[in-house]
Amino acid sequence: MEAKEILKTHVAKLASLTDDQFEYFFSFFKKQHFKKGQAIISEGDAVDCEYFVISGCLKSFFINDDLKMFILQFAMPTWWASDYNALYNHTRATISVDCISDTEVLCLSNADREKLCSELHQAEHFFRWRTNKGYVAANKRLLSFMNNNVKCRYEELLKLYPELYNIVPKTLIAAYLGVSRETLSRLHQA
Amino acid sequence: MEAKEILKTHVAKLASLTDDQFEYFFSFFKKQHFKKGQAIISEGDAVDCEYFVISGCLKSFFINDDLKMFILQFAMPTWWASDYNALYNHTRATISVDCISDTEVLCLSNADREKLCSELHQAEHFFRWRTNKGYVAANKRLLSFMNNNVKCRYEELLKLYPELYNIVPKTLIAAYLGVSRETLSRLHQA
DNA sequence: TTCTGAATGTGATGTAGGTCACACAGCTAC
């Protein structure tokens, strides 16, 4: 499926745009290709865009003072990624985004999103519900962190996104779960 | 300050409503009073409303199979609370909400919020940005969980919301930080 | 007053997961 069709199907799930409106909506997105390992947003960057994944896989992550990496999100096709804190507050990136595999994205700038939202009521509706869903998901993950041990969280992740098991190195899955790769590896034993 | 004024000031930070529009906006909210300890949403309830706190303090929390409580959020004046998963997806509550102190809220139903959002573009704008900010905050808390030990998270919490230290029992602060009350208590020693 | 029950502190001990160290397999580059 073509990028435009993928976005259209995705948007239609949350908002009602006429074909003309969607053409206008789509006109603000820029297609970009990145190679495996390539950085899209690096710590310290000015952040101007968010990215809608068409194919491939991104990760958004944080690296602490001890150089330990924590993954906030894997972004598969039809997912969005950016450093939203930096994007919304016009600050420098503290979250980085890079490519786990060769990836094709549609890029939307902050200014263009706001323009779209102010001109098209249904665009504002779409982005409200996109974030509503993200908010609920983030809170679910928070609860899972507080309530469940690593094994539960790992099984939960694999149940939600079985495709990750094959695409993503275990080291990165450990960084998403917030444990060491050694501990994740030892889960097989039990 | 009166409830209407508090909401007006709060909304004005994110959206531009004329006085007439705000009157209309406000007309959908119902004022409610609750006593300390009173439940607003209990596990298993149908969830129809979200609550804007005027005075007092709420907590939203989850209780697991071992009867351990985890606090998702303290809601102080000008904060919103509900079980958003249940509210948005029309499912039964898994998150409960109750009163830490006597509390006055403005209650908005799901249907009324959607009506407002579809009729008033600026209302949709307001709710989009409210959730955007919540989303960013939830992700910050997630990172803090992965990256920081209990002491850091406790200090972070007190720096952000110093008023909690006096209002809220330590047991509840421990439930927010995701540690036992004993461990929290022992932080004084170090 | 005395009793009761929250809220908090603190000692002893258990455990999940972290850290360090090393091994080995599979790739790619030359």
Place this chain on the structure above:
DNA sequence: GTAGCTGTGTGACCTACATCACATTCAGAA
């Protein structure tokens, strides 16, 4: 080929936090 790099497993040991038990303080009710 072999050198080097990434990904993964696993043993030995360490640490942060949990759990259980008990003590203390304070507020409100009888």
